[in-house]
Amino acid sequence: MLTLRYQTRQDMATLKELSEITGLSMNTVSRALRGHGYISEKTARLVRDAARRLDYRPNRAAQALRRRTSSEIAVLLDTYDAPHLDKLAAIKECAVQRGFTMGVYFTSEDYPSSAFRTLLPEVLESAPAGLILITSSDTILRKGVELRKRLPCVTIVSDPVPGGDCVYVDRCQGAYDAVHYLFNKGRRRIAFCETFQSENRKKGYLKAIQDFGLPCIFIPGSLKNPVLIRNAGYLNGKLFATMPTPPDAVQTSDYMASGLLAGFAATGIKVPQDIAVLGFDNRDFAALLNPPLTTLAQPNFDIGKNAANLLFKRIDGGLNGEPEAVRISMALMLRQST
Template structure:
């Protein structure tokens, strides 16, 4: 099915021009109107019902496409983006893909078919790069927290490599030598970058690096712990994929009769609200999640000509928060 972007390409104009002409053809005259109408007819374009519903003067929407809105990290990102968007008279609409690549592509294509100024996107995998680049030809796209290889898209991210290195050094200074990294899915650039930081510090210390691929959930932490605690020489410290994974590790350690941090130390990533309230409280690396969303919204609006911002890649820093677990 043809999209508004297809019509824009065929007519040699911007999507917004197509949207305005198709919304009210009688208000336009001349060659541009003719090219747009002919392209729409040739491609058998049918306007999106959602786009038609929005054409009555409602504020434009800014889609935020994320892997899992049930993860409080992305809820904070959304809050930061919403604050900036609202100041420009726009509204954030959240699309949660469940980490499904087909759902990501479907959401991106559907959102690009709207007359939206920009899209904010956290990819779950690198494999969507080609589709994102195609959409970015007509709609401003800004990546949040994760990058896509061989693209020059604007991106707001944390220095995951440096953050993981700082967390690993903290565990080593506490006397640990069997330090394991339970990573997120390696299809995510953030997981790969954190593993790289961990591996560098372990190599510099002359210690073996051990990576167990997991995910960013409590269940993923429990599953990784079952494998780790069954080893003849279990780790004395674990660098977790994120705070949710760390909560799963803490629960599994308690079930196994292990004391944290005496028998095994656990260090998270994100500093979610839950980090302060688990027992023991969680040592973690604080991501400026709301700032990630806010800065991404600023760059997206600038790319769409609705604000100021010149950065292509904006890198923020994480902060080590020392509590009881490590």
């Protein structure tokens, strides 16, 4: 069961409040609620009525801490991006198979580090059996390594995390393979249009053009909003048409690629005859573009499954052992744009 947690400890009635309103000791109230030990029916009814009026709920986190067990894993992520849904589905599936529930916590996409610092105490108060972090924030990743000393913690990241358990997508190798593919198709002027969080792709691109002896055609950018990225792609597409020697291929994100295709169409540049376009991430719309977009896909369900399996390995075996980094490869989805 997927649970979104927003209620905090301050919102809930406590045993102390029940004790004060009934005039009974906390020990008596606790035994009455649990039905343990000798409690008269009159006393039990008094406690139940008070609990109902105060909307009292047992503190499952405290119970879990006392038993040193918990039946929940927590997932904390800093974006609402669609690819994360498949990861969450996989984690949930693994959790249900193991008899666990899954609590999902969102930080702020714009200020993930500060929001994380505020949210973390609430997450830990629920006393989860383990924690999965899906984030690009270096601050949060470092905290994840620290948390590993207290409870099982796995991060889903772009690069291996020193000292921490992680599942990472090898975007650098994916970008390298994309250039290699275009090179084998006869392309010799391969451009790279940068967008937000494309540093690993940039590394793979630069290494590939160096290995294959190709010129570097790098168009910098740091846009994050999909609409702005598409607009920039459209302008870049029109810009390519004015170059004395334009690229014969371009590698970029799917959002940028969608704008490029529109810009090329507006200026009469034919894809893939004049220029090949290769995207990154295999977004839902990639196959619907004109022409359908060749793109690199990351197996999001497998990523989530690997993260959950690694987490349960730690839950079952304790925190001993060297940190593990599980590498996930990207797959090239061939379509008509190349």
